[in-house]
Amino acid sequence: MSDTTDMSKTGAEWLIHALEREGVDTLFGYPGGAIMPVYDALVGSSLKHILVRHEQGAALAAVGYARASGKVGVCMATSGPGATNLVTGIADAFMDSVPMVAITGQVPSHLMGTDAFQEVDVFGITLPIVKHSFIVRRAEDICAIVREAFAIALEGRPGPVLIDLPKDVANARAVEKPSTREAKRPLPPKLDAIQKARSLIRESKRPVLYIGGGVGMANAEVAVKRLFDQTRIPAVCTLKGLGSMDPNDRLYMGMLGMHGNPAANFAVQEADLLIVIGARFDDRATGKLDTFAPRAKVIHLDADTAEIDKLRYADVALLGDLNKSLDALAEPTTIADWQTRCQWLKTQHQWRYDAPGEDIYAPLLLKQLSELGGPDMIVSCDVGQHQMWVAQHCSFSHIANHLTSGGLGTMGFGLPAAIGAKLARPQATVACVSGDGSIMMNIQELATLHRYGIAVKIIVLDNAGLGMVRQWQELFFNQRFSEVDLSDNPDFAVLARAFRIPARTIERRDEVLPALTELLNSEGSRLLHVRIDAKSNVWPLVPPGKSNADMIEEKTS
Amino acid sequence: MMREQHMRVLLRRSEGALLRLIGTVQRRGFEVTDIATHAQDQDSWLVMLKVESARELRLLERQVEKLYDVIELIEEAPRFEHPALAAYA
Numbered sequence: 001m002s003d004t005t006d007m008s009k010t011g012a013e014w015l016i017h018a019l020e021r022e023g024v025d026t027l028f029g030y031p032g033g034a035i036m037p038v039y040d041a042l043v044g045s046s047l048k049h050i051l052v053r054h055e056q057g058a059a060l061a062a063v064g065y066a067r068a069s070g071k072v073g074v075c076m077a078t079s080g081p082g083a084t085n086l087v088t089g090i091a092d093a094f095m096d097s098v099p100m101v102a103i104t105g106q107v108p109s110h111l112m113g114t115d116a117f118q119e120v121d122v123f124g125i126t127l128p129i130v131k132h133s134f135i136v137r138r139a140e141d142i143c144a145i146v147r148e149a150f151a152i153a154l155e156g157r158p159g160p161v162l163i164d165l166p167k168d169v170a171n172a173r174a175v176e177k178p179s180t181r182e183a184k185r186p187l188p189p190k191l192d193a194i195q196k197a198r199s200l201i202r203e204s205k206r207p208v209l210y211i212g213g214g215v216g217m218a219n220a221e222v223a224v225k226r227l228f229d230q231t232r233i234p235a236v237c238t239l240k241g242l243g244s245m246d247p248n249d250r251l252y253m254g255m256l257g258m259h260g261n262p263a264a265n266f267a268v269q270e271a272d273l274l275i276v277i278g279a280r281f282d283d284r285a286t287g288k289l290d291t292f293a294p295r296a297k298v299i300h301l302d303a304d305t306a307e308i309d310k311l312r313y314a315d316v317a318l319l320g321d322l323n324k325s326l327d328a329l330a331e332p333t334t335i336a337d338w339q340t341r342c343q344w345l346k347t348q349h350q351w352r353y354d355a356p357g358e359d360i361y362a363p364l365l366l367k368q369l370s371e372l373g374g375p376d377m378i379v380s381c382d383v384g385q386h387q388m389w390v391a392q393h394c395s396f397s398h399i400a401n402h403l404t405s406g407g408l409g410t411m412g413f414g415l416p417a418a419i420g421a422k423l424a425r426p427q428a429t430v431a432c433v434s435g436d437g438s439i440m441m442n443i444q445e446l447a448t449l450h451r452y453g454i455a456v457k458i459i460v461l462d463n464a465g466l467g468m469v470r471q472w473q474e475l476f477f478n479q480r481f482s483e484v485d486l487s488d489n490p491d492f493a494v495l496a497r498a499f500r501i502p503a504r505t506i507e508r509r510d511e512v513l514p515a516l517t518e519l520l521n522s523e524g525s526r527l528l529h530v531r532i533d534a535k536s537n538v539w540p541l542v543p544p545g546k547s548n549a550d551m552i553e554e555k556t557s
Numbered sequence: 558m559m560r561e562q563h564m565r566v567l568l569r570r571s572e573g574a575l576l577r578l579i580g581t582v583q584r585r586g587f588e589v590t591d592i593a594t595h596a597q598d599q600d601s602w603l604v605m606l607k608v609e610s611a612r613e614l615r616l617l618e619r620q621v622e623k624l625y626d627v628i629e630l631i632e633e634a635p636r637f638e639h640p641a642l643a644a645y646a
């Protein structure tokens with residue numbers, strides 16, 4: 001290396017430089033020994049670093065940031081426990097195909113493999129949950145690795161990429177080796193596959209559009225709407241496809257699957273053709289797989305070849321550019337009988353909100369939240385019954401407005417993801433709907449809200465227990481309740497106030513509307529603690545291992 | 558029904574590439590019954606695998622192809638024998 005080259009930067013400084021060049025404005029992290037050179041280089045950079053209170057919060061905030069904006073979410077932690085604390089968030093990003101770059105400090109190279117203090121093989125630990133990963137061995141490689149990592153995170157089916165950076169490499173001075181790597185563009189779909197798909201659609205008498213989260217990732221919401229408008233083929237969404245369809249359209253049947261709308265499930269069961277768009281036949285969506293849509297042929301549109309035939313044989317596969325494929329299929333159809341049938345199914349299975357009793361009825365509260373907040377509100381939720389109620393009773397104008405941990409089902413997702421979303425889209429109203437179990441999994445991030453003045457409207461639906469697990473024990477384990485009681489919960493309003501977040505508790509129906517209005521209209525973050533009936537269940541439901549045709553509704557005695 | 562199947566993979570000689578390949582094979586429901594790796598040159602390994610599974614090899618192949626360290630799958634039989642994917646061969 002000649003001494004005329006620029007050796008002025010260390011590996012850590014090149015890392016920050018490379019992140020700035022990627023257009024990163026915000027990253028989430030927590031410092032420690034092995035990553036100190038990077039935190040040193042951060043001083044004076046243009047990056048806004050959000051100091052969370054637990055690394056899992058950093059990773060999940062990066063997920064929320066990415067899902068709300070479509071940009072790569074970035075998180076950072078030190079070696080050892082810092083790195084292992086990121087793992088759940090990385091897995092969450094992997095399962096939901098979220099573009100993320102996670103950076104971990106590592107012990108110095110010469111100590112790697114010696115069980116050094118805070119050494120953990122995070123590269124090895126995360127192998128099954130990353131799209132790709134790197135250990136940086138030479139400081140001059142950093143810029144090219146960062147470029148590569150961002151390209152990989154975004155291209156094709158998005159996902160998380162890990163960069164493990166040993167401390168000595170971060171400290172070493174180096175010249176930059178430039179990189180010209182660009183994210184690969186999707187190829188156009190193949191003409192003969194398009195033609196086959198078109199003729200399947202023409203032959204079909206009972207087609208259904210089965211829309212998943214891939215539509216959001218491929219920026220294909222407009223094209224899907226166009227396909228729906230042109231063909232008027234009845235549509236269902238997966239949990240992660242919610243937001244792509246207008247809920248009031250008479251041919252939109254709602255969410256399919258375990259807690260979906262019966263109209264959606266029955267339409268799919270009766271279909272003779274499924275047009276599967278950015279979805280992957282997840283078991284929560286299909287129920288017992290070999291009874292799922294038994295008479296349907298399948299046209300499968302996906303960015304990932306490995307999804308084709310993975311669980312269900314595809315008669316036609318449309319890989320590559322989703323927008324182009326969708327546009328190529330957008331032809332009018334003549335399926336009047338089927339449309340009538342689907343409309344009838346839809347009218348037979350409207351949600352009802354006239355629950356008896358005095359307790360606050362969570363589905364109605366969520367419907368009202370959604371109406372008051374408007375379709376552009378972002379709702380981030382946790383995992384459990386409340387998550388399913390959000391999916392059933394809130395309306396979304398875009399997939400990016402519904403943040404839910406679909407693949408991994410990560411309790412603790414809601415609050416950090418909401419933080420990430422609010423930072424990505426500061427103009428949007430961001431609500432976090434959580435449960436009394438889930439909120440405690442990342443409760444420490446209330447401190448992050450306060451520290452940065454991030455406005456998140458938190459609703460804790462408190463059923464004094466792990467509702468979803470309790471429901472399964474009630475229905476499928478002979479009411480043998482095991483470790484689901486949380487009736488000794490902390491006082492959530494007092495807890496929030498300890499973090500300097502204003503809060504109140506409600507328990508009567510007449511308190512709901514004023515409380516929601518106050519929550520949404522006030523400045524800054526707030527927590528609304530809502531006591532609900534400990535015994536309420538999510539209905540309807542497909543029992544585990546059963547066919548979607550065997551959906552059961554609430555018994556009304 | 559369990560079947561023995563063969564796979565040959567040309568792999569970039571990068572850190573973790575072998576682990577990633579073998580991990581993917583196992584995680585996707587295939588048991589490795591035989592494995593040989595051979596460094597072709599500075600940049601690549603040839604990995605020969607015998608695997609056993611009730612699942613179809615082509616499903617594994619598509620997972621393996623996605624790995625960034627995989628340069629190519631070396632095939633005896635034509636790749637995409639599946640009619641829906643024939644267009645992409």
Ligand SMILES: Cc1ncc(C[n+]2csc(CCOP(=O)(O)OP(=O)(O)O)c2C)c(N)n1
Nearest residue numbers: 384385386409411435436437438466467468
């Ligand atoms: C980290 C994690 N641990 C355990 C589970 C299993 N689990 C799924 S739902 C649930 C109960 C959630 O309780 P709560 O947050 O109060 O929501 P509710 O179901 O009562 O609405 C549990 C324990 C999980 N999904 N994630």
